[in-house]
Amino acid sequence: MKLVKSLLLGTAAGIAAVAGAQAADLPSRKAAPVEYVRVCTAYGAGFFYIPGTDTCLRVGGRVRAEMGFAERWSRGGDGYGTRSYGRVQLDARTQTAFGTLRAFIRQDIYSRSAFIRGGSRDQFYGAVTGGDENTPAMDKAFIQFGPITAGKAQSFFDFYASDLGFKGVINSDHSPNLFAYTATFGGGFSATLSLEDPSMSVNRGAIGGLRAEGNSWPDVVASLRVDQGWGSAQLAGVIANRGTYNVVAGGGVIGNRASTDDTGWAIEGGVKLNLPMLAAGDYLWIQGTYADGALGYLGVGSTSMNLGRLVLGAVPDYVVNPVTGSLKSSSGYSVLAALRHYWTPTIRQELYAAYTALDVPATGAFLGDARKVNPKLLQLGTAVIWSPVAGLDLGVEVLYQRLETGRRVADAKLANFGLPQVGIKSEDAFQGRLRIQRDF
Known part of the structure; x- marks a missing residue:
């Protein structure tokens, strides 16, 4: 019996040894290395390394819903307007021997409906009459x-750039296609020279009797800026090519300016002051701008100087004398101030005010009044915003506007309701807005 057990044990041991030897001859399969996402701290919160590269990426976005209210100016207009808005943005940065290489893209999509209109324009969103409107927009x-810096970016002329408020006040805030070079110095000082495409978002005003023939060169922007612990300051100027014009009157060209470029200009200065002595996160903006032949750099667009009843139409950069065919430029200035104050760490209030005045050459008469229209617009607004959790804003805003003109203009509300015209020289308007916004 013992002999049988010995033979069995010996046989089992031999089989195990042979099997082990054969297994050692088989190819081994090792698990592939796992590339974990690593946090990138070089450029601030939210960045991570794209696996397998040395590029840091931040994915962000925004979702916003809002509803605005204002007086109805026509039978066909609504007393409210709504908008939903979505944003997705990517920020990729890589450190190189020549400095940081950055690529940034921001895509917005708007859905608008139930327009609040005055005449043929929307007081809140600039949309046309009709049903729902879904509009994609490349912001940056x-x-x-x-x-x-090259691509669609914030103009280097801009400073305040609608930093506060839901509706905000008139100011230069646009993102053209541009090519820019920025030199940095010690102490937070920098200087930038930028070539910017004015056709992207800057109003280029023309009026009856002028036919634009195109631009010969882009707008040239130069700015000096300082960023330090107390805040920021900037001085910027632009030479704005407003293109060539044919002056048309009586059905024919009476003054051909196709060989001459009309050049406007603008200058802007501003300061942003941090106010930690009031509360953490408080700051104040102060800015002033002057423009001649380039009113778009005041933030004056095709409808920005209109109110519900007092509708001026497009304010021109140049006006033509229908008799001589000569051109005269429009000029103007604006001043603004804006304050953000935190009453508590989660409740803040924003206050902003702006005054814009234009000198527009006379273009005709209404009710026998041939004086210049020269609009002047006062804007006062405030918003109270509650942020119960990080990245979420719930707020309400009220905006008051008063528009005055140097002569009587048509009353759009009377026209909309089919009443006799008497003309008006001033108009007051209030607007309200509710907003909820989530940033991530």
């Missing part, structure tokens, strides 16, 4: 490589 798409 640019590359930065060391001192170079």
